[in-house]
Amino acid sequence: xxxxxxxxxxxxxxxxxxxxxxxxxxxxxxxxxxxxxxxxxxxxxxxxxxxxxxxxxxxxxxxxxxxxxxxxxxxxxxxxxxxxxxxxxxxxxxxxxxxxxxxxxxxxxxxxxxxxxxxxxxxxxxxxxxxxxxxxxxxxxxxxxxxxxxxxxxxxxxxxxxxxxxxxxxxxxxxxxxxxxxxxxxxxxxxxxxxxxxxxxxxxxxxxxxxxxxxxxxxxxxxxxxxxxxxxxxxxxxxxxxxxxxxxxxxxxxxxxxxxxxxxxxxxxxxxxxxxxxxxxxxxxxxxxxxxxxxxxxxxxxxxxxxxxxxxxxxxxxxxxxxxxxxxxxxxxxxxxxxxxxxxxxxxxxxxxxxxxxxxxxxxxxxxxxxxxxxxxxxxxxxxxxxxxxxxxxxxxxxxxxxxxxxxxxxxxxxxx
Numbered sequence: 001x002x003x004x005x006x007x008x009x010x011x012x013x014x015x016x017x018x019x020x021x022x023x024x025x026x027x028x029x030x031x032x033x034x035x036x037x038x039x040x041x042x043x044x045x046x047x048x049x050x051x052x053x054x055x056x057x058x059x060x061x062x063x064x065x066x067x068x069x070x071x072x073x074x075x076x077x078x079x080x081x082x083x084x085x086x087x088x089x090x091x092x093x094x095x096x097x098x099x100x101x102x103x104x105x106x107x108x109x110x111x112x113x114x115x116x117x118x119x120x121x122x123x124x125x126x127x128x129x130x131x132x133x134x135x136x137x138x139x140x141x142x143x144x145x146x147x148x149x150x151x152x153x154x155x156x157x158x159x160x161x162x163x164x165x166x167x168x169x170x171x172x173x174x175x176x177x178x179x180x181x182x183x184x185x186x187x188x189x190x191x192x193x194x195x196x197x198x199x200x201x202x203x204x205x206x207x208x209x210x211x212x213x214x215x216x217x218x219x220x221x222x223x224x225x226x227x228x229x230x231x232x233x234x235x236x237x238x239x240x241x242x243x244x245x246x247x248x249x250x251x252x253x254x255x256x257x258x259x260x261x262x263x264x265x266x267x268x269x270x271x272x273x274x275x276x277x278x279x280x281x282x283x284x285x286x287x288x289x290x291x292x293x294x295x296x297x298x299x300x301x302x303x304x305x306x307x308x309x310x311x312x313x314x315x316x317x318x319x320x321x322x323x324x325x326x327x328x329x330x331x332x333x334x335x336x337x338x339x340x341x342x343x344x345x346x347x348x349x350x351x352x353x354x355x356x357x358x359x360x361x362x363x364x365x366x367x368x369x370x371x372x373x374x375x376x377x378x379x380x381x382x383x384x385x386x387x388x389x390x391x392x393x394x395x396x397x398x399x400x401x402x403x404x405x406x407x408x409x410x411x412x413x414x415x416x417x
Contacts, residue, residue: 192278
């Protein structure tokens with residue numbers, strides 16, 4: 001058996017490598033650039049039509065949606081630059097002042113035609129065309145090569161479906177949840193004993209650094225959302241996008257509340273130094289509660305990403321059980337905090353804030369709250385799509401009605417058994 005595993009291990013690694021989105025994207029880009037160059041060699045008068053593979057390489061982005069939008073903008077930028085160069089070549093030659101005017105005019109035209117990130121490409125195209133002798137032939141050759149590269153890039157994305165980056169976005173969300181869990185566990189351990197002000201302040205800095213992690217996860221999620229748009233490999237792209245986005249929003253709220261909780265612990269440490277933050281029983285309850293909430297945060301992240309892998313039921317059951325246990329511990333902590341306040345009310349605002357903040361996290365992780373928010377977000381997104389593309393919406397409805405009529409007619413014609 002061990003020999004079989006050793007023999008199949010390279011094959012498994014090979015399959016995983018070829019399923020990696022980064023590898024798939026590299027192969028697609030290389031294929032598009034090569035095909036564009038071969039086609040341009042036959043159609044373009046240039047000896048080395050490198051504009052075509054360059055355009056194809058830039059057009060084939062990580063998602064089909066960005067490829068379509070990028071291809072149009074890049075073609076517009078090149079055509080605009082060529083037209084600017086032709087206009088200047090008819091009036092003046094290539095001098096230092098004409099070059100400066102060409103660059104300024106090209107950048108201005110780029111902003112006017114709204115090519116976004118390809119504004120510099122307008123100036124580059126104008127300079128390259130203006131710098132050659134046979135302006136007319138080179139101009140149209142560059143336009144032709146750009147069109148070839150854009151068409152080949154779009155074709156590669158249609159024939160070779162771009163990778164879906166949902167798995168990477170899900171892994172980023174789970175990684176964020178696990179970092180939140182580790183911070184909660186450390187805060188709970190320190191709350192159970194004497195917490196120096198320096199340690200509490202360090203936990204506060206760690207909570208603030210989670211904002212940077214959220215930015216990185218948000219970037220991965222945006223890439224995943226784009227990969228789901230117009231992708232033939234995805235059937236329920238809107239649902240996946242909304243599930244992941246609402247999940248990240250919930251985790252972001254939890255990190256904000258955790259930062260506030262870390263600030264409360266820091267203020268308590270300053271007020272009670274050198275005494276512990278809480279009494280022995282209360283500190284143990286705080287540690288247990290934060291440990292249970294930390295596990296629930298990870299389970300919530302697994303639930304959000306499990307909607308993609310069809311394991312949501314088990315993840316939701318686990319999360320519900322963990323939240324139920326955490327709620328019981330929260331009630332126990334509330335009673336212990338009440339007893340402490342009755343003995344010493346000097347820090348009752350901070351102790352009450354601890355209870356308020358853990359309640360907010362539990363409310364955000366609640367499964368009913370998540371389902372309600374998910375439905376609201378789906379309705380809002382669908383409504384925005386209908387308002388943004390009314391003609392497409394009417395077309396879909398007109399196609400959906402005949403299909404429903406056919407199903408009803410087929411059902412009515414079935415014999416009764």
